[in-house]
Amino acid sequence: MAGAVPVDVVVGLLGAASAHRPERADEVRELLAGTELPAEDVARISAEVRRLKAGAERWRRRGQELAALFSSARELAELRDVDELLSRLVERAHDLVGTDVTYLSEFDVHSRELRVRTTLGTVAPTFLGLRVPPGMGLASMVVEGRRPCWTSSYDAMTQAPHESGIDAAVHAEGLVSLLGVPLLAGDEVIGVLFAANRFEHAFSPEEISLLSAFADHAAVVLQTARLLARTQASAEETRRAYGELARHVEAMERASGVHSDLTSLVLQGGDAGEVATALGRALRCRVSILDESAAAKDEAVRQSRRSGRCVAAGSGAVAVAVVAGSTLLGALRLEAGELEFGPVERRTAERAAQITALLRLKQDALAEAEQRVRGDLLADLVSGDPDRVADIASRARARGIRIDELRSVVVLAVPADQQRQAARAARRAAALVGEHADRIVALTAIDDPGAAGRAVHAVVREALGSPVIAVAATVHELPAGLSAEVDAAGACARILPSLGVSDTAVTTDEYLPYAALFGSGNARVSAFVRRVVGPVLDWDAEHAGTLVPTLAAYLDHRMSPIAAARALHVHKNTVLQRLERVTELLGPDWQETDRLFRLTVAVRLAHLTIGT
Structure with missing residues (x-):
């Protein structure tokens, strides 16, 4: 049992392998110092402890990343505003990966373009809103391949085509290494999430996997938020449409009521004032009637007369002309009231104007008939015919x-x-x-x-x-x-x-x-003029027509040749010559008192009736 290791040493080795602290270089050798193990075994055990410690550390870090990932996903899932969600998504990705810059590009399915929507860590103002044309740059590779793509050196990148606008924005921001992962909602790419550094960096599989996992969660949340936003927009649009429909139905009901009232007015012989009252009551506004003279001076009424429609008349009011054929009979003016003048209300006012025209024509027809009767009465009175005026007093009393x-x-x-x-x-x-x-x-x-x-x-x-x-x-x-x-x-x-x-x-x-x-007409007057100054009139008709004007000026200026010449703008001798001609035509006694009076009247009448 020369190779046996005490339990305390084994426990110490296991602790060293799993401890969440920096490893000391001689920690394993110190634990194995009293075991009399060969140096090569001590080296093998040290290597294995280091491997186990690295693996434990990696799993511990992975667990922390997953915890942060799920925590971020839960936080994002609580957001409903799309713009706020995009900003928070980039913030969480930035915290998870720890790169210099994090940004999200949104994909437009119609133009196939990508546009930088949200950034964190950028300094160049031109980067936000950057557009990436289809097929260009690293972002297009991510969209087309639906997979993560990265480069440790953007300038040396050859797997994706460069574009001058994108290159300028990347250089302005100082980005060197970039990692892009797709935001996928089913088979649809809705955007690309980027993590970038301002130095060369080879992205590890763990970093790529972490950002991809976060992007998968974020895509689901983002798509859900978009759908909710669309649903809310649709619901709002539905509410607006329903409100508009309700207002339209209400307006139609009001219009129907007005039409019923106006029809009754026509059948019952109502007048324009009653039409205005019924219209104002239905549309909850003040309605005034303009007569022909006032309507003819109103610009809005003139426009309405040309178009046949309601026309805005200022201060929220509208005006509509009352016409019969080409004849202007007046106008209706509707002041702004409780209700907005929509299409139905305007059409109702136009119908009211037509009814008013109909009533006016009816009233005019009755008035014309009455006037014809009165005109006959007047004609009988002027005639003085005993037969025509015999019963005129009773006929007049009837009127x-x-x-x-x-x-x-x-x-x-x-x-x-x-x-x-x-x-x-x-x-x-x-x-x-x-x-x-x-x-x-x-x-x-x-x-x-x-x-x-x-x-x-x-x-x-x-x-x-x-x-x-x-x-x-x-x-x-x-x-x-x-x-x-x-x-x-x-x-x-x-x-x-x-x-x-x-x-x-x-x-x-x-x-x-x-x-x-x-009083008795022109016949006697003309005969009188001919008898008194006929030769002078005949002379003027055959010659220059100067004798009657000369006579008129001579008589008007107290028979003064000088004053007459001044009035006629001729020489005195010319006046005297013309008077001599008058003497030849009328005789030497034309200036006697009685004849001069008749001559004066005749010359005056010649000016007034004959125009000579």
């Missing part, structure tokens, strides 16, 4: 008009294309309105004809926005005595533009001489 209360008549001179609008406006200030001899005639209960003319002129002028001539006269005897007043007022309205008057309200009494002359 709410008392003939015996009408005191003034107003004749309006407006362009033909504005007569309808002028008549509609005049009804606001008169009891009976109609058309007669291309004029608008209005009868009022105002005693003072001047006040009556001004009242009718004001409303018509505002409605047309253009000059209006209104001539008023007192009504003396109704129903028999209206013809003369209308003729006199019409004659006065006809002559006022020749006198330079285009926008006024006057009475026939103010222009009585002209009304008297023109």
Whole structure:
């Protein structure tokens, strides 16, 4: 038993082999010093103890790594935000492997590119976000092979093609040795996890295995987080869609209710105000009605008229034109309220505008029918025909008009294309309105004809926005005595533009001489002018047409040849020569008092009626 070893020595050797402390070089020899073993056996036992100690240390380190790996996996599994998860994943990999730089490149299945998404330990600002084209660099090898790839010297690497942009980023960061492992979710590569050093380093199988195991855990967690994020996004989108659907259904129900209310209004003979009330109640907003003049000045209404749709009108409001064919009847303006004006609400407002147009047309048709009846009444009054006015008082009372209360008549001179609008406006200030001899005639209960003319002129002028001539006269005897007043007022309205008057309200009494002359028409006036100054008119028609203007200037300037010459911008002798010609045509007594008066009137009338 010369080779026997005491139990205490064996226990000491086993302790030395398993101790978690640095090995002393002579520890085994000291334990075997009293055993009398040969030197070669002592050497063999020392080598074996060292081997066992290295193996135990390796397993101990492996256990620690696995514990850290599982701990990191559990921590990562608790994260739900993808960006935070990527940052934490790189941090844990960095702690596990202990390299200078750790980063993760995300793989895009569509472009087949890799993009550096998260880094730790980098110093170059250009490294984050670096894109790796397909087939280039160490990362593409990892993706294509779905396995770990590494190099101890990047510059000397030949197994993967280099790319200038990648090389520049690697050199800027100072990286030398790199290890990349795939993040796999089934057969799909979702990224590459890199560990890199700024010095040459041959990665051991244990380092490669550790990083690969961590990448496998991380890929599962990352894929799960992505799926959860997509699920949450889908759920949120579903909630939004459901909310939108609920709002749409609610809007459709409101629209259906409004359409029902508007249909009832049409059947029951409602008006535009009731339409606005029903629309405002349904859409929970304030609705106002613009008349034709206000609507025509509104830019939003003009756009709506062209498009036929609701148009934004500022401050959250919308406007929609009320039209019938090409005729603008007004507009609806909806102020911002409790509800947003979505497509359904806008379409509802457009339908309301159509209903308003329909009601307006219906009301206009009734008003036109009523106006035709009233126009017939007015025509009968103007005619003075006993048969036509026999029962006119009772017919007028049926329309709410008392003939015996009408005191003034107003004749309006407006362009033909504005007569309808002028008549509609005049009804606001008169009891009976109609058309007669291309004029608008209005009868009022105002005693003072001047006040009556001004009242009718004001409303018509505002409605047309253009000059209006209104001539008023007192009504003396109704129903028999209206013809003369209308003729006199019409004659006065006809002559006022020749006198330079285009926008006024006057009475026939103010222009009585002209009304008297023109009351019976132009035939007698023309005959009078021909009898008095016919030879002069004939001369002007055959020659230069200067005698009548010369006569007018001579008479207007108190029969002064010098003043007349100054007004005509000619020499005095020219005026005298022309007057001599007048004497030859009219006779030497044309300047006698009575004949001169008639001549003065005739020359004035020639200017006003004939235009010479």
